[in-house]
Structures are given as C-alpha cells and as structure tokens.
Amino acid sequence: MRETTDEELMQAVAGGDLEAFNELVLRHQDLAWKLAYRFLGDAIEAEDVAQESFLKILEAAPRYRPTATFRTYFYRILTHLCIDRVRKKQLTSIDDIPEAIDPSLSQDEGLIEKERQDQIHLALDALPPNQKAAMILRHHDGLSYAEISQILGVTPKAVEGLISRAGASLQARLSHLQKK
C-alpha cells in the first residue's frame, strides 16, 4: 500500500486532521531537531524553535499550496525561525571566538573533543546568519543548492556565493584544528 505523502498529509491537516499533523511531526522531528540544534547550539533554544516550526505549519496549513515539496516548505519555516532567533539574541560575538585551543588545558580526550566541538560552534556562530544557514543546510539531509535557494529565497548562484564565503571564514577560524 502506498504511503501517504507529506503533501497529502498537509492537505488533511488543512481540513483539521490532527492525526495527520502528528504523522508529519513524527516523520520530521529528528531532522528538525538536528537542524535547529546545529543552528543554535543550545538544546533549550533548539527544542523551542523546532516546536514552534511545527506549530507554524499547523497554523499555515489552510494556506499551504504544494508548489514546492513539503520538506523545502518546512525547512524554510524552520530556517527563518532560527535566523530570527539568532538575530534577536546575537548569541555570540565574533570577539568571543578563541584564537586556538591550548593543548595544555587538559589531557582528557573527552574534554578536548568538547573543546573542539565548541570551537566549531563558535566559528559557525561568528558567520552572518544567511552564510551560516547556507553552510548548515549544505550539510543537512542531502539538500541541493536548488533546494537551499528555495529555503533561503535566493538564487542558486547566490547560495554558491554564500557557501564559498562561509567556507573561507570557517577555514580561517578553524585552521588551528586542521591537520597540517
């Protein structure tokens, strides 16, 4: 038996079917959580934004038209919520980024790994929000540049530019973590 598509579920949600909405949540919650966490780097913020993105699609369901895939539609809502959250809170200032990890801080591998993860998050946080979004989406759920362009509302060429500039910034900030 053919599985109901996301777009069909959305049409059911538009008719007030909360079970269809529950099915959409179950299908997309893992990827929504991963994207929000990678973007915000904070579990409470990420859960809040992921939850709000699902409630937004519930609210917008009557106006939903399947002109793009549900996945692209949903990620667009989620990504813009993340960008808004970052802009409002200004989570990290560029000046907060440490220059390098001091290897003498700890011999414990777990701590070093945590420090490394923090460095990556800080380097991402230092990017302008749209560059950060493009770079995170590039590493998320196999999204193509065409899909990222729909999510961000820019051209595929602009996506390439955003990713290229973000890559150059990250390379400069994370050079101390790279293998020689």
Added chain:
Amino acid sequence: MNCKEILSRLHAYIDEEVPARLMREMEEHLGVCPSCRSQVERIRQVDDMLDSMTVPPLPQRFSARVMAEARRRALPAPGKRPLLGLDWMPLRWFVDLTVPMRLAACAMVLVACLLGMFMSRDLSLSGSARTTVAEGENLDGFEWFSPTPPTSLGSAYLTLALTTPEEKSVSR
C-alpha cells in the same frame, strides 16, 4: 580557467553542483595545480569538522509536547466553545483567506450591494416615472436612458435603438 576562477567555485565542485563541462575543466586544472588541490583538501577538512558536530538525541516526548500545544491551540477558548459541541463555521473559508484576499472579498460584496441598490432604484419610484410591465417589455432594458434631455446623445441612442426596421425604411 585560472586559479582565481577555480577557487571561487571549489565548494560547488566538491558538492558536484557545477555543470558537467565545467566539472571536467576543473578536474583538468586540479590535475596540474598542486595549490588548488591543497585548497580542495582544506575545504574537505572543514567539511569533515562540520559533519562531525555531535547533536544530542531528540528530547524525550518532543512530539507529545508539540501535539499537546497543537490541541490547545486548535481548541477555542473556554468561553468561546460552540453550543452543543458543534464547530460549524460557515465563514471558515473567509477566516482562512489572507488579509488582501479578505479586503478584496469585502470590496466585491460592497460593489455588488451598491450595484444592486442602483439597479433597483426605479422599482421604488412612483407615479409617472414608474415604468409599467408593458412599457418595460417594449423598452427591452433601454429604460435606463429615459428620461433624457431631448437633444442629448442618450436620447438619440434610445430613439435609434427603439425604432423598428419598418419605421427605419419609412423614414428613409
């Protein structure tokens, strides 16, 4: 292609997001340019770092919390619950429209009302201005042009429209 052009498109090259012809040109260049090759390696290292970012597991009962909030928002406020548990809402379609569409719908209803009032204006007239059914049949809807001043364009049009072919041939 020179190194500058190649470097600006290396991410797209790695993601296989460049056209096939350009892909071949870039491959040829990378085959002979150690500097650009090492840049590809550095980009891949950053990519590996981003891919290695750990994400904690999805919070427990995430979907349950979303559904609880969804049900809470879907229900009307206690004071506004419909009688007999019915949620019949004949103007639901209107609520679901965007604001510009709502304004357009209101404007259409207003225009329709005004037009209706204008067209039914004569029905309320009394005395000599009132058109009888028989006159109405003869006028075929041209009563809107009368009364008109005798020398006006409207009067001329009315005369022309109401003249039968026989009368026209006689007048010639």
